[in-house]
Amino acid sequence: MDILELITKKRDGKSFKKSEIKYIVDKLLDGDIPDYQIGALLMAIYLMGLTDEETEELTQQIKDSGTTLELKGIDRPIIDKHSTGGVGDKVSFLIGPVCASLGLAVPLSAGRTLGHTGGTIDKLESIPGVRTKLSSDEIERVLLECGFVIFSQSDEIAPVDGLLYSLRDATATVDSIPLIVSSILGKKLAVETDGIIFDVKFGSGSFIPEVARAKKLAQGLVDIANSCGRKANALLTSNNEPLGRFVGNSLEIYEVVKSLKGEIFKDNLWEVSLAVSSAMLFMGGIVKDIKRGKELIENSILSGKPLELLIKMVSTVGGDVSYLEQEEKLRERSKITTIKAHNEGFIVRIDSRIIGELVRNMGGGRMRTTDEIDPYVGVEFLKKCGDEVKVGDEIALVYHSDDFSIEKISSSFIKAIEISGDKFFPEKIVLSRYIGKNEWSSFD
Amino acid sequence: MDILELITKKRDGKSFKKSEIKYIVDKLLDGDIPDYQIGALLMAIYLMGLTDEETEELTQQIKDSGTTLELKGIDRPIIDKHSTGGVGDKVSFLIGPVCASLGLAVPLSAGRTLGHTGGTIDKLESIPGVRTKLSSDEIERVLLECGFVIFSQSDEIAPVDGLLYSLRDATATVDSIPLIVSSILGKKLAVETDGIIFDVKFGSGSFIPEVARAKKLAQGLVDIANSCGRKANALLTSNNEPLGRFVGNSLEIYEVVKSLKGEIFKDNLWEVSLAVSSAMLFMGGIVKDIKRGKELIENSILSGKPLELLIKMVSTVGGDVSYLEQEEKLRERSKITTIKAHNEGFIVRIDSRIIGELVRNMGGGRMRTTDEIDPYVGVEFLKKCGDEVKVGDEIALVYHSDDFSIEKISSSFIKAIEISGDKFFPEKIVLSRYIGKNEWSSFD
Numbered sequence: 001m002d003i004l005e006l007i008t009k010k011r012d013g014k015s016f017k018k019s020e021i022k023y024i025v026d027k028l029l030d031g032d033i034p035d036y037q038i039g040a041l042l043m044a045i046y047l048m049g050l051t052d053e054e055t056e057e058l059t060q061q062i063k064d065s066g067t068t069l070e071l072k073g074i075d076r077p078i079i080d081k082h083s084t085g086g087v088g089d090k091v092s093f094l095i096g097p098v099c100a101s102l103g104l105a106v107p108l109s110a111g112r113t114l115g116h117t118g119g120t121i122d123k124l125e126s127i128p129g130v131r132t133k134l135s136s137d138e139i140e141r142v143l144l145e146c147g148f149v150i151f152s153q154s155d156e157i158a159p160v161d162g163l164l165y166s167l168r169d170a171t172a173t174v175d176s177i178p179l180i181v182s183s184i185l186g187k188k189l190a191v192e193t194d195g196i197i198f199d200v201k202f203g204s205g206s207f208i209p210e211v212a213r214a215k216k217l218a219q220g221l222v223d224i225a226n227s228c229g230r231k232a233n234a235l236l237t238s239n240n241e242p243l244g245r246f247v248g249n250s251l252e253i254y255e256v257v258k259s260l261k262g263e264i265f266k267d268n269l270w271e272v273s274l275a276v277s278s279a280m281l282f283m284g285g286i287v288k289d290i291k292r293g294k295e296l297i298e299n300s301i302l303s304g305k306p307l308e309l310l311i312k313m314v315s316t317v318g319g320d321v322s323y324l325e326q327e328e329k330l331r332e333r334s335k336i337t338t339i340k341a342h343n344e345g346f347i348v349r350i351d352s353r354i355i356g357e358l359v360r361n362m363g364g365g366r367m368r369t370t371d372e373i374d375p376y377v378g379v380e381f382l383k384k385c386g387d388e389v390k391v392g393d394e395i396a397l398v399y400h401s402d403d404f405s406i407e408k409i410s411s412s413f414i415k416a417i418e419i420s421g422d423k424f425f426p427e428k429i430v431l432s433r434y435i436g437k438n439e440w441s442s443f444d
Numbered sequence: 445m446d447i448l449e450l451i452t453k454k455r456d457g458k459s460f461k462k463s464e465i466k467y468i469v470d471k472l473l474d475g476d477i478p479d480y481q482i483g484a485l486l487m488a489i490y491l492m493g494l495t496d497e498e499t500e501e502l503t504q505q506i507k508d509s510g511t512t513l514e515l516k517g518i519d520r521p522i523i524d525k526h527s528t529g530g531v532g533d534k535v536s537f538l539i540g541p542v543c544a545s546l547g548l549a550v551p552l553s554a555g556r557t558l559g560h561t562g563g564t565i566d567k568l569e570s571i572p573g574v575r576t577k578l579s580s581d582e583i584e585r586v587l588l589e590c591g592f593v594i595f596s597q598s599d600e601i602a603p604v605d606g607l608l609y610s611l612r613d614a615t616a617t618v619d620s621i622p623l624i625v626s627s628i629l630g631k632k633l634a635v636e637t638d639g640i641i642f643d644v645k646f647g648s649g650s651f652i653p654e655v656a657r658a659k660k661l662a663q664g665l666v667d668i669a670n671s672c673g674r675k676a677n678a679l680l681t682s683n684n685e686p687l688g689r690f691v692g693n694s695l696e697i698y699e700v701v702k703s704l705k706g707e708i709f710k711d712n713l714w715e716v717s718l719a720v721s722s723a724m725l726f727m728g729g730i731v732k733d734i735k736r737g738k739e740l741i742e743n744s745i746l747s748g749k750p751l752e753l754l755i756k757m758v759s760t761v762g763g764d765v766s767y768l769e770q771e772e773k774l775r776e777r778s779k780i781t782t783i784k785a786h787n788e789g790f791i792v793r794i795d796s797r798i799i800g801e802l803v804r805n806m807g808g809g810r811m812r813t814t815d816e817i818d819p820y821v822g823v824e825f826l827k828k829c830g831d832e833v834k835v836g837d838e839i840a841l842v843y844h845s846d847d848f849s850i851e852k853i854s855s856s857f858i859k860a861i862e863i864s865g866d867k868f869f870p871e872k873i874v875l876s877r878y879i880g881k882n883e884w885s886s887f888d
Contacts, residue, residue: 008616011490039483040615046455047491171484172452 003027003037010044018057025061029160035167042164042173050178055220056227058178062186063228065160069107069136069191074143076105077284078193081276082184084217085117086239087205087356088247088269092120092150093256095277097306097313098297100147104284107143107191108150109157113365113373116356117205118249121152126250126330126375130319146313158186177213181220185228195231195283198222199276202431203240205352211236211431218434226436233279235443236431237272241350241385244269248364248378248399253323254330260307267384271429275443279433334376334399337406339413341389346424347417350385354416358409362400374401386424447471447481454488462501469505473604479611486608486617494622499664500671502622506630509604513551513635517584520549520591521728522637525720526628528661529561530683531649531800532691532713536564536594537700539721541750541757542741544591548728551587551635552594553601557809557817560800561649562693565596566809570694570774570819574763582761590757602630621657625664629672639675639727642666643720646875647684649796655680655875662878670880677723679887680875681716685794685829688713692808692822692843697767698774704751711828715873719887723877778820778843781850783857785833790868791861794829798860802853806844818845830868 001023006016016024024041027033033041050058071078079099083089096106113119121132132152134142142149155162161183168174188196198221202214218234225232244267246255255269264270278293287293300306307324315321323329359365363374380397383389395417398409430443445467450460460468468485471477477485494502515522523543527533540550557563565576576596578586586593599606605627612618632640642665646658662678669676688711690699699713708714722737731737744750751768759765767773803809807818824841827833839861842853874887 004614004616007487011487011616034614035479036483036486036611036615039480039485040487040617041483042480043451043455043484043487044491044616047488167480170448170478171480172448172455172488173484 003033003041007037007041007044010041010048013048015051016054016057021054021057022061025058025065025160028163029065038167039171042168042171042179045179046173046176052223052227055178055182056224058182059185059189059224059228062158062161062164062182063189065186066158066190067154067156069139069157071105071107071140071143071192073140074105076103076147077286078105078107079280079284080107080188080191080193080196081199081280082188082196083199084184084201085207086201086203086243087117087352088242088244088252089118089201089239090123090244090252090256091199091269091273091276093123093253093310094259094273094306095280096148096150097260097309098273098277098300099280099284100309101300101303101305102281102296103286104147104280105143106148106280107139107193108148109153109187109191110150111153113360115207116353116360116365117207118247118252118356118359118365120150122373122375123249123252124150126253127314127319127323130314131317134317142313142316145316146309148309149313153187157190161186175207177216177220180217181224184221185224189225189228189230193230195233196225197276197279197283198232198234199272200234200236201239202236203238203352204354205239205242205356215434219438222434222436231283232436233283234434235272235275235279236434237275238268238427238429238431239352240427241268242352242355242381243272245381245384246378247355247359249373249375250330251378251380251399254327256310257307257324257327257330260301260310262302264301268429275430275433331376331380331399335402337398337400337409338394339396339398339409341391341393341395341419343419344390345388345419345421347383347385347387347389347395348420348422348424349418350381351416354412355379358412358416361408362404377401377404386426389419447477447485451481451485451488454485454492457492459495460498460501465498465501466505469502469509469604472607473509482611483615486612486615486623489623490617490620496667496671499622499626500668502626503629503633503668503672506602506605506608506626507633509630510602510634511598511600513580513583513601515549515551515584515587515636518549518587520547521730522549522551523724523728524551524632524635524637524640525643525724526632526640527643528628528645529651530645530647530687531561531796532686532688532696533562533645533683534567534688534696534700535643535713535717535720537567537697537754538703538717538750539724540592540594541704541753542717542721542744543724543728544753545744545747545749546725546740547730548591548724549587550592550724551583551637552592553597553631553635554594555597557804559651560797560804560809561651562691562696562800562803562809564594566817566819567693567696568594570697571758571763571767574758575761578761586757586760589760590753592753593757597631601634605630619651621660621664624661625668628665629668633669633672633674637674639677640669641720641723641727642676642678643716644678644680645683646680647682647796649683649686649800659878663882666878666880675727676880677727678878679716679719679723680878681719682712682871682873682875683796684871685712686796686799686825687716689825689828690822691799691803693817693819694774695822695824695843698771700754701751701768701771701774704745704754706746708745712873719874719877775820775824775843779846781842781844781853782838783840783842783854785835785837785839785863787863788834789832789863789865791827791829791831791833791839792864792866792868793862794825795860798856799823802856802860805852806848821845821848830870833863
């Protein structure tokens, strides 16, 4: 067996044996494959695909390339959640404490921002003092004490994935369903849980905008997780419009605190959070009927317990909880530019991708992994899709640094927002749930 | 414009603009593309293809990456010939002096052996003293004095091709028609000639065994050469059986001398050499009817002029011509193992690839570009396809070193040679000639 032979095999559309996938991963880890061969192999895989059996084996090998997090001391049902990433996605900060308050243990490994979507770890770090690199023992202890924990992916978990990802990024082979599935699952399976809910996003803010491809990704994630012996469901949710009213690291934490204080808008953020937590509670056996989650969740938030748990979690990992107790501190430091309506009618589109790119360009995200982030920049929406506006009405507040060009902000908003005289027909936010074996169920 | 964008473009099946191909070649030459991106790009090109326009531009860019050989002092029609490579292919050594004796100037740039086929330069160098690295002035002078010249591809001609080829070789992307076409033509167009005859081989000894793919390569070579303003024709010739009676570096020169002395077998070597030289004489305007070449060529050989020219050419580049004058010196040094028939009937198959691989393994070829060659090892066929044999009849003599295993030789021959009771129906050696614009003509 040699790499050239395996490149040729995939190039010609043939399938790898398990031993061949193991060979590739081992050689990758040893640094034994020349870069040009890795590039050729990734492109051959991108264009010729991987079968489910190959994807499963690659997932296992990625998982087995590093350590696992066992969480043996936890006696609650342990349910994980993973989002494929969207603009304004602060769902983890809501479903973590809510599900914890209702009896689940929720260990959320998370990543940093790259591209136009935010990263949960960067958002968490906008609270001064927070540590996100936690040891296995620490993760287990926080989970025991708070019922949930958000922590950085450790370098010891699935190290080959980091290697592969950076090469995929540089060779235009990121956007391959089997490679995405094995990359996500290789890491997720390394954390021993009772099940995983995948929040697979479609729409302008998702890296997979097309519903059909997002469906394929959802199916891949659940089917391969199941064949690796892990319970899993996937929700297909829209990110055409940013989730909630705030986009930007500290602003999103601000919105989380407001929501957990009960100032909940019944908007797309709420719909997704409700669906995700219902699915988690159902999977963990806390509710026997997935539609019974809603009341439980609303009552839990009104009880104040989830906010307490969030504060406790942040405090346990060293964070300055005054930022949660006086949440205005999370949005008071920037220069503010107001965006007004140029014409009248209904807002029919707020393009997630354009808003996400604007926030990134203002310093809220990264162009390179080494870039520093400004946690305070972002956008607050005063109006959202479906709202009626008159000329001059305030639509959004943009929080930015003194030297960022107001022209760039305006031109982004001109492209991102569409106002039409026609009545707005709201899209379905949670499209459906994939429960495996080719079965989809709705949320209505 | 950046490379990642261009990889993505080709991955998605789109065509490059001329400026984009120039950008890629420039960056390659500057060493500015990371290896993993070259690997991914080559695989995307392999799997998604190149249009004729892209292939033409790549060819021009490969040509323009180095110097050109102008040959301004030559007043005869200058006709080049290129073979895609086959086992026992010593056609250059026959058609060079023959066409020179009939009024053409024939500058033959050539390469070394790699894989199972021989290399013209290695064959020439089996004559002690011969220099094959010639300066432009020297090439022109030898061409003026002898009418033909065989020389190594200079590193200054199309340098980007060498770079690309070694990377294609390591990434399983050699076997792509547009990449093969631009590689061959990029070098050939850098030598200013009035036209080129391509000898495109199919059959077991060719790197493209299938007739249909060999046809595509023939069309690609001629069409792209034409669109670059160069006259070209391609012959489709069989290499199912080794060409002629000898395979191996010095043994093939031996066969050339014998042939030019008039000891011509009317076999596949003769058929291909006749077709190639007729096509060259026709293209150069020496004969007005391609079928009139035969008599001229036979008479030329009988006159002894081509042998004189070969001796003169070899002498001019420093070779010891005693090896041509007493050609037995070219086959007297090795240990000889005789291969005999195990059953009776007609020889219906002598597999070129297996014979080529045997000769390479005996030391007549290379596994790596740095390997030394033993010029004296090889095979002499006493019988060829169509000959009738009885059990125990001698079929071939194998010239090898003392330490090469006789078992390996026997087992190669058992696989390579098929004897059948049925009468043998000879295959057509020169299948057809491609003259451009989708027109094929036969040689009958």
